[in-house]
Amino acid sequence: MPAVTVNNVCKSFGDKLVVNDVSFSVALGEIFGLIGPNGAGKTTTIRMMMDIIKPDSGEINILGENLSEATKNGIGYLPEERGLYKKISVLESLVYLASLKGISASWARSRAEELLRRVDLLPHKGKRIEELSRGMGQLIQFLVTIIHDPRLVILDEPFAGLDPVNTKLLKEIILDLRSQGKAIILSTHRMNEVEELCDRVLMIDKGHSVLYGELAKIKTKYANNSVFVEFEGKMGKLDGVVSKKDYGQYTELFLDEETTPQKIMQQLVSQGIKINRFEVSTPSLNEIFLQVVAKKK
């Protein structure tokens, strides 16, 4: 059973078509990247999945059910625009918001303490939210998202404003969730940030789906067939290299269609120069996005 199926969904505000015929599905146990620049329609798509706004047409299926109030209990959603009650204590906020997801107060309390311990915030449980630092507040918001142990977790720009330590902590927890078999949707315009995490991605631009599939396959498809080499000494002539581009510290070698990186490696080794780095170039999601958009125009 897929965690999410979205079929041919459209939504417009006024005359503006914000989401245009978008379809995708997310499986349990995978991290799915919903990526695209600002204003691409990511948040609107998510809000439709959360039944906060209704699609004009198309179908959305969550955890095997049609959208309803009940499906909301199975989803953990961290919105891009997020915050907490300022005057209420950390524990109270967690318990109240968890109870709105249909879990009992006592279970919510023990689960809240367990999660607070995990992120080292247990000593702060009695403090009011306004007394916490910004980073701590964001961690608490994340805990609110997963406190009811949802099978589907939707994170909209989860790393915005987090410091490197908390970013790392959050990534660890997200990977944990995947290994527990949850489906995770990461929505972001900072594509490089989530590249390492995602199994599959949907790239949207101006409401249109422009790229959809396994991240590894997409990367191979858009690869340049070039290698980066950082070396000491003088590089001789290499067979199969069409052109070179010198970046100062390192050089990019563009290969012809029959040549593999292995062949270049062999030639370099036989020339006896000292190699400090040898890397098969894979385009970043940013670069792929720019290519795709440029091609469309």
Added chain:
Amino acid sequence: MNKTILIIKHEFLQTLRRKSFIIMTLAFPVLGLLAIGGYQVIQGITPPPAPGEEVTIGYIDEVGIFNDFTEQPGEPPVSLVTYTTPEEATGDLLEEDISEYFIIPSDYLTTGLITRFTLERELEPPKETREAITSFLVSNLLGGQTSSEVIERVKSPLLLNSITLDETGQIAKEQGGPGAFIVPYLFSILLLIAIFTSSGFLLQGLGEEKENRIIEILLSSVSAQQLLTGKVLGLGAAGLAQMLVWLLTARVLVEMASTTIGGLLSTLQIPGDLLVLSLVYFILGYLLFAVIMAGAGSIGATAREGQQMTVIFTLPAVVPLWLTYLIVENPDHVVSQILTLFPLTAPITVMIRLGTADIPVWQLVVSIILMIVTIIGLLVLAAKIFRTFLLMYGKTPRLGEIVRYLRQA
């Protein structure tokens, strides 16, 4: 537990914990107690006027018939001393042998004119002095011509005691008078405060949730309808609790005031139908303004902007207070009737009118029905507005945009 009930409970408890709510709720009983206590303390430390200190007043009688009854009993007793010339009397006045003197001119019987001389600067002659002089004059004018009982009656011919009868000819429970008016007036102000405290909290709460960006987190768990209903009812319950505290303490305070202070306050009464109607109009008035506030609050980008947008609706609620005089003097005037029926002004107008005259039952029924219909209509509209504007951050839409969005919603 049902999610709406969870929200009601949360909002109710959060409001009860608000400092401003606690202060408001306790302020009225505490102020009332202080006023009564303060009155008694002042009574306790003010020495009663010294009894028996006789006041001497001089007079010059140019008519020649005012010779007797020169000792007037009273509080204080007044002794009248006759002089033959003003110079003599002025001399004694300056010596403080007499406190004042007056001249009864020879044409007094046709003009009734008396000239009084005193060293005091005063707003008007003291009541005691007037009564003593009047009594002295009347007694001398009628002395020997009629019985002393008639003389007493002439001095105070009218001690009025009015009694209001109801339709059956029985003595009516409510006897009117200023006392009967004070309570409804007080109630109308309390009602206004209660309605606007709780609906104000609703507006503020929504604004805060919008500013804190918590709305979308809430909407990922509950529907807009559940959220709106939960907030309106939760805060309404808090307002109702406040109103109950006030009504109960009002009863106790009025009891205390009428037994300890007496006078005008002893005529104070809180009729039962006033209590019931004020609860009914609190609930309806609150729901009406809460729904309006929720709608306006979700359009404004911040709590403050939301507040500004509601002024246009809250102003009419206060109008009856400005027109109190008109409503009290002419309870059946067409303006009073319109104010009773128009939903935004109905709660306060009904409170004011209850104190002065009976409101025809049909007007109460129509006004309550109109309020309920308006509340339901606005609720549907507010839910639409709520859904449309709750997730718009950063800017307040213009009127044209609001209308356009609502058409599409």
